[in-house]
Amino acid sequence: MNRFAWLFIPLIIVLGSVSANAEILSPLVRLNGERLTLHVRNQPLATILERLTAQGLRIRIDPRINPIINARFDNRPISAALSSILKSADYALIWREDKSSPTGEPQLWEVRIFYKGQEARAQTLQPKTNLAVVQQADGTWQVRDILLLRLTPEMTEAALASLLDRLGATLLDAYVPLGVVRIRLPHGSDVAAIASAIAGTPGVQNAEPDYAYPLKGDAPTIVAGAASAPSQSRFPSTGDTIVAVMDSGLRSDYGDSPFIRAAYDAVSPGAEVGDTLGHGTQMSLIAAGAVTPLGVSSESDSDSGSPVVAIRAFDDNGFTSTYTLMRAIDYAVDSGAHVLSLSWGSENTSTLLESAMGYASSKGLVLVAAAGNAPTGDPVYPAAYDNVIGVGALTPDGNAWDQSNHGDFVAVSAPGMADLPVGYNGEAGRYAGTSIATAYTARRVAAILNENPEADRTTILKRLTATE
Structure with missing residues (x-):
């Protein structure tokens, strides 16, 4: 056992x-x-x-x-x-x-x-659908009063019970693949200080807050002066390779679309999936092939698409967390997905977030993530992790988008502008961003795997960059 x-x-x-x-x-x-x-x-x-x-x-x-x-x-x-x-x-x-x-x-x-x-x-009665997120003095975000512990075989049930008792803590949940437990500390706790204090405890490999990551910085921006997008009318043919879109969810009016394989709420497991922000629905439409970015040649991509598993990993305020992402990864793996589309990122990294992405990769998922919508040259995570394909954005004429981030961690660039029938915190219209490029790249990865299910990351990158 x-x-x-x-x-x-x-x-x-x-x-x-x-x-x-x-x-x-x-x-x-x-x-x-x-x-x-x-x-x-x-x-x-x-x-x-x-x-x-x-x-x-x-x-x-x-x-x-x-x-x-x-x-x-x-x-x-x-x-x-x-x-x-x-x-x-x-x-x-x-x-x-x-x-x-x-x-x-x-x-x-x-x-x-x-x-x-x-x-x-x-x-x-459904649990609350939003994370209790607070910003720290150093600019990082975390879920209030929540501590994550990655345990080792030294940690017995009795030892964990003793640790919880000393902290006045409540055991909430456990993520078995990585041996991570999620615990609630007393209200108002300095979680980072407690994590530092117990880091050397026998049986504790890692201790850190449940860091939170905002969607806002990598969400697409509406292009001024562009015409509104038409209603969705394409229903693409799909292959067998499933793309899991970990984002803000899926609007209910798209739940019965033929390319939606399943939907799951990782913020509030068991709750009905929705999408108050619209971003997740946008990305699902692109990953599925129901919407194609501007500048993509119709001969090469007009009929391609992928079945999509839409995962609500961001709450209504646009935040996710390390533990929420772990839940989402588990569902993606259990759903048979082979591509993970991550149209978001943060300049803040986390040991447990990196471990979670490594676990997803070890289960055969090809991870694709946005490089960010600010041309700072600074690494953005998860795109900058070694097992993730970082994606920058191109304009419809094939040039680098002037707001796309850059750097050694950006492995590929793809068209990043699209006419979308769903808005992000607003109206339908023409949007631009590395998030669009990421969802489209995830769709291309799925097409490559449809042709060659044994393709490894090196082979996939060669195919992705051959037409840039």
Whole structure:
């Protein structure tokens, strides 16, 4: 059994405590098996339930029910706990058999909260869809109070429990392929300082914040004075090579398009995929071949396309994080994708982000990423990692786009202007950017793999650069 398999239990075990000051700022909601610890003051019920969904418990509730809760108790059976805080509503506990349970007994799976006789009005409560991102003094972004640990075989279950207890932390999740655990620290923690302090702990290979990366700097810009793009009308023939587009998602009106193989929300797993920004939908259309950049010869590319897996890796505010990207990579691998289209980047790097990209490459994915829309010459990640193909942008006449980044890490350039039927934070129209060039390059890589499934990175780069 994988040494990290013990991290996956029916309900996430959480350990530790927080200080009284932190408790006032942030409610303590801790589920341990079938017992609930609750320290809250003037908190809406919805806030408490959101914390429970983050710990693996399904919640269905009538949206009209959201009283203010004041409570303080420890390790109380969940039935008694709910009875004490729900004065005017009924609830039901749903159990199901869990084969992973050592006793074979049913495990608590779902809580339903409703007014008497109106259980049908209960709706599934989805976790929040946006990351709690904060900017640090050095300009980097990170998810508030979240620490990522990459563990080694020295880290036993007992040792991890002891570490969490010392930190007053909660174990949220684990990414088995890299042995990474995601933990929540007390509210207001200096995550970077804590990561530095425990970096040498036996059993901890890496410790770092869950760094966040903004989409804005590499998103395409609308070209002034250009005519609006026509409605989408092309439905390209597709090969067998799937392109996974890790971006801001997919608009619902494109969900049934013939070139969309699947969609997944890596920010809020289980939620229905959408795209409030439009950028992910733009990139999916280009990767699929439904939209072709200006300057591409019709003879060589008009009928080519690829099936697409659209992954929402950026939230509605335009941020992703290292751990969110790990989830997205897992889905891309499980979906059978062979090309990963990354139309974004950051000047900030991360050891765990680089490890995640290395893992994706080791699973046979060809990674293609944007070089950036500022001609600084500075490396942008993930495009600058050794196992990623960095992409710059060309104008329709084949010249370098004046806003495209450059440098040794830019392996290939491609047309970066397109008429798009979907806008990015705005109207449809003509857009330019290295993100467009990246999605188009991902589509070309898929076409190369359709012809030669055994093509390696060197062969692919030769084909990509032969027509530049």
